[in-house]
Amino acid sequence: MMMDYINQLGGNFFGSYWAPIWLTTWTLLKIVLIVAPLMGAVAYLTLAERKVIGWMQIRIGPNRVGYFGLLQPLADGIKLLMKEIIVPTGSNKFLFILAPIMALMPALAAWAVIPFNAEMMLSNANAGLLYILAMTSLGVYGVIIAGWASNSKYAFLGALRSAAQIVSYEIAMGFALVCVLMAAQSLNLGDIVRGQQVHAAMTDSGSIAHGWYWLVSVFPFLNWYIIPLFPMFMVYLISGVAEANRAPFDVAEGESEIVAGFHVEYSGMTFALFFLAEYANMILIAFLTSIMFMGGWLSPLPFLPDSVVWLLAKVSFVLFLFLWFRATFPRYRYDQLMRLGWKVFIPLAIVWVVVVGAWMQTSLWVW
């Protein structure tokens, strides 16, 4: 394809001696090809959020800047760029500036192993799932450092809440993903999607599998992990909302109690980076949910081809759920949030790991 052609062209131009330089340039180009559309998606997700929530609450939403409000994200971006960055007195200046960077960095780094289709990905890492977990667990540092470096009570309270919340929900999230990797028998995200594919080798193991093969040939979406792992899908999705600090789990911001939580002291571009990180995280979690439970780029219908379009459609659906949650649910009280994480999700996830393990030993496991 065109990408291969450019790669070949560049490889020839630099020759074998300068091959490492071309490899670096080529990788950087691919990173730009992922990050640039991502930033565009973040910008228009903010518009989509305001529009969707507006319609749900029988309002119009932004419609002044550009036709249908389509230039609104641009206007917001320019506004944030022009604003002054205020560093509060008594704050730790270095950490204060570092915090928004620490928030955005893991949100972008995690994209390295996301497969968009069977070939399109930056890195085909074997331990892709672990890498994703490690990167998403780093995101909390931005919040904690911001809260502490601001030298403000509200920011500090927000940081403490966020640290406790993210650490709690990460455990449930991790166990949900353990179920996925048990089902797929791989940590590679591409292999996880391929594990949800309908293939003829499925008929080898007994008559139940044979019957299942004919069923999923007609309805391929029944072969996705969302069917056997539905409770884990719910746990993952809800924990994902909590990880991204989104309503109804946005106690780290909690406008009504601690004004804006950890980013109360931030203005201008430093604030914008937190904003970007939150939305990039949302999109990331939508991608991961689609890849691990909803068959990634696989087509739900047998007569339509597999394509990245399906992945984007699934991602859009999950993102819509995020916006829908925000428009619908009131914020959790802090103790309720902790109870949901520790006393509901973690036991449920551990039990389901055992259930899946036992299930996989029987011939009833057809996935």
Place this chain on the structure above:
Amino acid sequence: MNFTDIVFYVFAAITVFAAMGVITARNPVNAALFLVLAFCSASGIWMLLEAEFLSIVLVLVYVGAVMVLFLFVVMMLDINLVRLREGFWRWFPFGAGLAGLMVFEMIYVLGARQTQATANAVVHPANYSNTKELGRLIYTDYVYPFELAAVLLLVAMVAAIALTLRRRVGVKTQDVSTQVQVQAADRVRIVKDMRDGHTNTK
């Protein structure tokens, strides 16, 4: 010196710098953040050794969970830095002696094997799964030490909870199940319904 060597020296330099930072930083929060940096660069070194599972788990467990809780506690400390630095010179000879002993030990332990280290390095193909290999070893050859470590951690966890668990009298706690079962009629008493004008004394 090839590219991998350069990467190793960069990571090694960052690790040493961060480790120095941990013990020299005056502010405990800065020290904890230096420790995070040291973990991250150590994980980079492990990645160079093709120990991808250990390297990622180091970040996941230590940086993503342990250090977060560490920072959580350290941030809430109200430390008087002047008092912390009291008696530095009085304890300096003792500390220096201890440090010298540790340096000697490390040279003794690491120095002997240093020459053989490069001979054992095997470059694996791209589809080699370090995770699978490690899992196979842990659950077959080393299953008893592994189970023992797991039990030890469980005991530590139970002990930590037992130490902090205390039943205090006179504390008002929320009973969740009764909270969930509350109906509107339990909370709101309609004194006067304005729609039909008569008083409702329920």
